[in-house]
Amino acid sequence: MQFLNASNGTEILDELIGVILENRTYLSEVDGAIGDGDHGINMAKGFRLCGEAIEGKQLSLHKALSNLATTLMGSIGGSMGPLYGSFFLGMANAVKDKDTIDAKAFGDMLSGGQTALQGISDAQVGDKCLIDTLTPAIAAYQKAIEAGESFPAALQALKTGAQQGRDSTKDLEARIGRASRLGERSKGHLDAGAVSCCLLLTQLADSTESRLETAAA
Amino acid sequence: MQFLNASNGTEILDELIGVILENRTYLSEVDGAIGDGDHGINMAKGFRLCGEAIEGKQLSLHKALSNLATTLMGSIGGSMGPLYGSFFLGMANAVKDKDTIDAKAFGDMLSGGQTALQGISDAQVGDKCLIDTLTPAIAAYQKAIEAGESFPAALQALKTGAQQGRDSTKDLEARIGRASRLGERSKGHLDAGAVSCCLLLTQLADSTESRLETAAA
Amino acid sequence: MQRIINDPDNVVDDAVKGYRRASPDLYAATEHPRVLKFSGETVDKVGVVTGGGSGHEPAFLGYIGEGLCDAVAIGEVFSSPTADAFLEAFRAANRGQGVACLYGNYAGDNMNVKLARQMAEMEGIDVQTVVARDDVASAPADQRDKRRGVAGEIIMWKVGGAAAARGESLDEVIRLAQKAVDACSSIGVGLSSCTIPANGKPNFSIDPGMMELGIGHHGEPGIEVAPLTDADAMASAMCGPILADRTFENGSEVAVLLSGLGATPVMELNLLYSHVADRLDAEGIKVHRTYIGNYFTSLDMMGASLTVVKLDDELKALLDAPCRSLAMTQ
């Protein structure tokens, strides 16, 4: 049976921060098409501050994710602060007492994030936002686990689901956020939050997969 | 000896009003080049109101000019109200007790207007304003009289002086009014107030000349 | 971008510093750089807090003062303050009698206030909220909960602030602030876009010769983009949805708040008001009090927002109570 050692928090978080900082310009460009062009700036601000806060520390996954959550909530405001903040806080709480995280626990972690996020936002699939990435990705992961697939296969399903979810936003008409101002004209463009969410879930899957250990079942 | 009967006030005033109303658009165009494009509007407003006020009345030149002066002062504000207002008031006061106006009295009337105007404005020849028309025009008239020329000849001198004065503003750099903002760039355009002043003096000369009567000397 | 700023990314912090230096008689710092509190005498009363994105000056900071708000959480331009900032504002305003958090219905503000309230609860601070939903253009009357909060928020602060100042309990302050904003119907009209300094270009566009009726305070889409009319017709277009939003009996008394959106000269607001007054007269509505000026803006947007507040004696007394702040002194 494969699992992730929960002591890897700092490494995984560093990679999540990395993917956001690398894509700062790209995320703002995506937001620029139908929003105000600052999604990369907003996200990078929060993730960079978190990177500074954890520098040199060796944290558990719980601690690392809690740290990310509180930094986002405390520094970026707007909608992204509480949305990503509560998402990562929900994830952190789900792995609080864990030393190892197997496929089931990883699924619980994702669902914990999703539940926390839904606790503060009514956004639905189809509204053209990060929920359009998150919901199908997590559903695909859970379906793979239920079907008895391996941890790496489920992580692959998470990535595929996230990418499909992200791409689904292209043809949607925005019902929330700034892009909703454009009505029909918001069609034909990806949603910035859906893109950042896909980047984060994909990186999380890759970072996890590369650190999987195998235990005798 | 030639003279103007002072009972002709209404007729002469009607013609002065006429020339301003006819040139409303033209005056605003001239003002538009280096000012704010409203000189025709401002002048027409005051002269039209005066026309309405004297409608149907038969006025002496004194009464007619007083009426014009007070209407201008009371209705157009800015600089033109008091400048033209005091000019016409000075003229009116100079013919107060006159039944007939000969060349000398006509000159006194012009000078009375000029003195009144100078009582409220420090503008000088060369500043690029209506003074650039008025001063040389009146000087030319007085010079003709002093030289013993006839009333019509002096009126002709008034017109020529006014036109030369008006044209002199073309090469001047504005030192007062809105056009002074443009500095060097105000050169190459006529001054709107100099144009309206030339129109008024020319009309006054023509209206007077066409009504001259001859008395045994 | 023709604006008076330093680094566009620091415009809010720089402005907050300026507000504090300019008005030390009104503003005091707190533990959080994005929270200011009233620097005047501390009276034992219910705390009144608001907060929201910057760019709506004099809202929100301008309503800190006597008989108004005690502390304000400050967001980036057109972006909700953080939950941390709201929490610190609760702490700053709390004098043991609880805090009334009176804010507007925007997704970010809702989420951040919710999180902050949970944190405040853990600290034993009782926070109750009223969420302004006065923009009639943002959703139909049967979906009031979806409506945005706009300039009616000012009336909510004024009434809630006056209630707190006269010593009412938290429940009573909340009831009165809720009653105040429930009595408000607002609508905006936009004649131009506005430029967020950090973006450097207009946030959206309104073509010359057009106007957008029902536009939101951040440029949210309105009911209709129509050819620009004269002020008389504009007043009718604005009054229509407001008069349709509730019943105004003959002889009803109202307050009228007509705010510029930033770049509209105040003489034009007064000009527009005279047509609004005609319209209200025609319905037999009596104007008890007016607020006309730049009360709640959207950076440098051209346009105006109209708020009509239906009054009864209770609201009238609170609206007429004295207050002192940058934005409103009476």
Place this chain on the structure above:
Amino acid sequence: MQRIINDPDNVVDDAVKGYRRASPDLYAATEHPRVLKFSGETVDKVGVVTGGGSGHEPAFLGYIGEGLCDAVAIGEVFSSPTADAFLEAFRAANRGQGVACLYGNYAGDNMNVKLARQMAEMEGIDVQTVVARDDVASAPADQRDKRRGVAGEIIMWKVGGAAAARGESLDEVIRLAQKAVDACSSIGVGLSSCTIPANGKPNFSIDPGMMELGIGHHGEPGIEVAPLTDADAMASAMCGPILADRTFENGSEVAVLLSGLGATPVMELNLLYSHVADRLDAEGIKVHRTYIGNYFTSLDMMGASLTVVKLDDELKALLDAPCRSLAMTQ
């Protein structure tokens, strides 16, 4: 032109009607449609009058009220009121103790006030004048009589109004108003032009990326057209000519009035203020009081004007005195 008006030629009359309807507690009509007077209690005191072109809202009408002006003559946009209007304002303000006419140094205003004063004399009304010349950019210090009056006029009205309200004689009101405006040094910076409704197009032009230091309230040319700087450098550029205009001893006390020119967001004025404050601090100058907001505008111009008022105890007492009006209540 994206503006809230009816017939552009009637914008002033329409706006005056609006002001009257909006604030009957402040404004009463007179015999002249372009003159409004304070509608409050008539006290036996020296009358205070001002007047000027429209388009500078809340100046001039906004300064009618308690402890400020008693009557105002209203001109077309950026154009002096008529002599008739000034005369009627004198009549409206006169309670037998004479009238202080406190206005700005513009050719039209000078001429119309002069005529009006002659007419008032014939009616037995004693009118004395103070002419504001506070714009340091409009002429060098040795040609003060050529300087334009700008936002320092507000300080002149405040001090003159307070002196009249506390019962000073006409001579004393004039002395104090003169002293107040003599203590003012002002300078403007323009970042965009403005549009007079009746003209329908910008009055002049400032290229994007440029600013005009020393610009007048109607767009009169400044000292220098230079590349747009950040707020910090802008504050230095504005403070320089003001600090050079008179001696400020270490420990001098001043009031600072920083007014937007119409379209500049108030957060930017506060941001600018913090750099002005730095500059004054560095000179050892103490700020006794600030006025930051849209106090004297130029239609929809982007930019700001800075007025520094050197104070002594006499001026401080009058500046701090209470007042109530649309533009200033303290």
